[in-house]
Amino acid sequence: MTQDTLLAPAAGDLAAEDTRWWRDAVIYQVYVRSFADSDGDGVGDLPGIRSRLPYLAGLGVDALWLTPFYVSPMADFGYDVADYRDVDPLFGTLADARDLIADAHAHGLRIIADIVPNHTSDRHAWFRAALAAPPGSPERARYIFRDGRGPDGAQPPNDWESVFGGPAWTRLPDGQWYLHLFAPEQPDLNWENPEVHAEFADVLKFWLDLGVDGFRVDVAHGMAKAPGLPDVGHADQVEMLGTAVLPYFDQDAVHGIHREWRRLLDSYDGERIAVAEAWAPTPERLAAYTRPDELHQAFNFHYLTAPWEAPGMREVIEESLRTAEAVGAPATWVLSNHDVKRHVTRYGGGERGLRRARAAALLTLALPGSSYVYQGEELGLPEVLDLPEEFQQDPQRLRGEGAGRDGCRVPLPWEGEEPPFGFGAGAASWLPIPTAWRDLTVAAQRDDPGSMLALYHEALRIRREHPALGDGDLRWLTGPPGTLVFVREAGDGDRRLACAINMGDRTVRVRVHGSPLLASGPLDVDGEHVHLPPDTALWWDAEEIA
Incomplete structure (x- = not known):
């Protein structure tokens, strides 16, 4: 595919x-x-x-x-x-x-x-039944059991590693190995089994x-x-x-x-x-x-x-x-x-x-x-x-x-x-x-x-009430270096919410033509512009988008 x-x-x-x-x-x-x-x-x-x-x-x-x-x-x-x-x-x-x-x-x-x-727990009834059953049994077919490699089967079936560290295989006393991509207490299920x-x-x-x-x-x-x-x-x-x-x-x-x-x-x-x-x-x-x-x-x-x-x-x-x-x-x-x-x-x-x-x-x-x-x-x-x-x-x-x-x-x-x-x-x-x-x-x-x-x-609260937020599209606006500035528009185009975030290391000047709604931190407003400090974001109800 x-x-x-x-x-x-x-x-x-x-x-x-x-x-x-x-x-x-x-x-x-x-x-x-x-x-x-x-x-x-x-x-x-x-x-x-x-x-x-x-x-x-x-x-x-x-x-x-x-x-x-x-x-x-x-x-x-x-x-x-x-x-x-x-x-x-x-x-x-x-x-x-x-x-x-x-x-x-x-x-x-x-x-x-x-x-x-x-995977299940190793205490799941299915895995307990698998441990009690012989190799090749229907009970073991619910999980991924394999014989080991090498002349005595002492090596894991492959080189897969557990997400938690170490091999992804554990050997049982009868010689077979079972797969666990996580902890040994979490045996993987066999999803090829109906x-x-x-x-x-x-x-x-x-x-x-x-x-x-x-x-x-x-x-x-x-x-x-x-x-x-x-x-x-x-x-x-x-x-x-x-x-x-x-x-x-x-x-x-x-x-x-x-x-x-x-x-x-x-x-x-x-x-x-x-x-x-x-x-x-x-x-x-x-x-x-x-x-x-x-x-x-x-x-x-x-x-x-x-x-x-x-x-x-x-x-x-x-x-x-x-x-x-x-x-x-x-x-x-x-x-x-x-x-x-x-x-x-x-x-x-x-x-x-x-x-x-x-x-x-x-x-x-x-x-x-x-x-x-x-x-x-x-x-x-x-x-x-x-x-x-x-x-x-x-x-x-x-x-x-x-x-x-x-x-x-x-x-x-x-x-x-x-x-x-x-x-x-x-x-x-x-x-x-x-x-x-x-x-x-x-x-x-x-x-x-x-x-x-x-x-x-x-x-x-604003996200619930503002028609421009939630599902929909995003339009990027030009902002100072180090910033992300974008606008969200309601379906009818009558309401817009703009967002600016300063991810840089110096204060920047951003044009805001509309009403500020919420800021993540202190900022200075200068007419139609705000001075947006580093690591600060602002939402405003945008009346006009350049």
């Missing part, structure tokens, strides 16, 4: 669209363990989320993406699922899930559940019938493997993720799975959606996941990793819009999530990182398409870089120093002067919250008009 074929919209199976809410939705990611703890055990849970729904509705987001809350031994914090149709007792009960979905809908919020189809297809169709139906509005598809690029499982031929394969073709990621056959799922989603009322977590070597290959008969959105990691400089950022934005438009999909924009260092820290940390994060929020929310907000970014939370060793549990830390993701998963600070800042009724949280976050709590920022929380509240 060629790249041009991948990008060509496939025919048929398109459901009638009503509101197309997902094309410009603001979706808030809830990392369940770290959002709100209802029972005082130090771990966030579903009733905790339910208790904070008024906060989320008041913030102005459209939907919540919940990380996995299914039954799991938590080798990878829930991304190793032992039972896809039940809630882990750590997070609540199935009744709690039903209540949360219903209550979220009553608050005008949709629920996106995380689904993990590339039984796997049927099982996941049933799992999706279970949650759709319970009322979820869609799914975030974990490792959406990983289910299909190249025929014959050929060697990569290179070491340090983790460095190739998202930049090179690999025999275990972004194989063309994965798109058939997503077409099956789209047909299932389209059979339900209410515009149920799927969002791909997919790493692909080019924007064109990423866009293939969002053709009209496949998934609705794909995370734009090219934007997340874009440099803080105007030419590079503009190139990523233009490329993202171009490739999304080629398949009729909305672009998506994300600054942080539970797998990457928080962007306040990535952008330099301290006051500079905070200024840039404020400016990036206005840039992101002004772009065409859908935006994602990772919990705590509306508070300006930085990465926690000094977690004590005894608290670091992320299996990804095995890659080496600084590779763990614990620092972006520290629980939210809600109120009070001392940790755990209202996260729960207990005296501690599963990861310790820094004492310095007392000034970053929701309560501390709620009534401060200059806070990050106030900026997000106002930006999301």
Whole structure:
């Protein structure tokens, strides 16, 4: 299958669209363990989320993406699922899930559940059965078992490496090896087996019938493997993720799975959606996941990793819009999530990182398409870089120093002067919250008009109310060196919103013919011009565009 074929919209199976809410939705990611703890055990849970729904509705987001809350031994914090149709007792009960979905809908919020189809837990009933069955059995055919290489089969079947470090194969006492692209506790499923297809169709139906509005598809690029499982031929394969073709990621056959799922989603009322977590070597290959008969959105990691400089950022934005438009999909924009260092820290940390994060929020929310907000970014939370060793549990830390993701998963600070800042009724949280976050709590920022929380509240309000924002087109304007300046127009052309962001190192003068709406930081107005400092963004209601 060629790249041009991948990008060509496939025919048929398109459901009638009503509101197309997902094309410009603001979706808030809830990392369940770290959002709100209802029972005082130090771990966030579903009733905790339910208790904070008024906060989320008041913030102005459209939907919540919940990380996995299914039954799991938590080798990878829930991304190793032992039972896809039940809630882990750590997070609540199935009744709690039903209540949360219903209550979220009553608050005008949709629920996106995380689904993990590339692998299960090694505690899943299927894998337990596979371990008890002999080589060549139907039970083992649900996973990827192979004999080893060498005269005694003591070498792995190929040279594939785990994303978490080390070989992607583990040998059993009977001599066979099983594939796990992540931790050994996460064996990969065999998606060439029809039984796997049927099982996941049933799992999706279970949650759709319970009322979820869609799914975030974990490792959406990983289910299909190249025929014959050929060697990569290179070491340090983790460095190739998202930049090179690999025999275990972004194989063309994965798109058939997503077409099956789209047909299932389209059979339900209410515009149920799927969002791909997919790493692909080019924007064109990423866009293939969002053709009209496949998934609705794909995370734009090219934007997340874009440099803080105007030419590079503009190139990523233009490329993202171009490739999304080629398949009729909305672009998506994300600054942080539970797998990457928080962007306040990535952008330099301290006051500079905070200024840039404020400016990036206005840039992101002004772009065409859908935006994602990772919990705590509306508070300006930085990465926690000094977690004590005894608290670091992320299996990804095995890659080496600084590779763990614990620092972006520290629980939210809600109120009070001392940790755990209202996260729960207990005296501690599963990861310790820094004492310095007392000034970053929701309560501390709620009534401060200059806070990050106030900026997000106002930006999301304007985004909801201004007809030029959300889905649509973007037109670039000429600005001073080091800046990005563009305008968004309403469909009838009567209303325009312009955005300027200064990513340079000196203050610049920008012409603003219209009414300023929101700025990420202080600036000086001089008639029809503003003096825009470095790392600052401005929105204005544009009356005239030169």
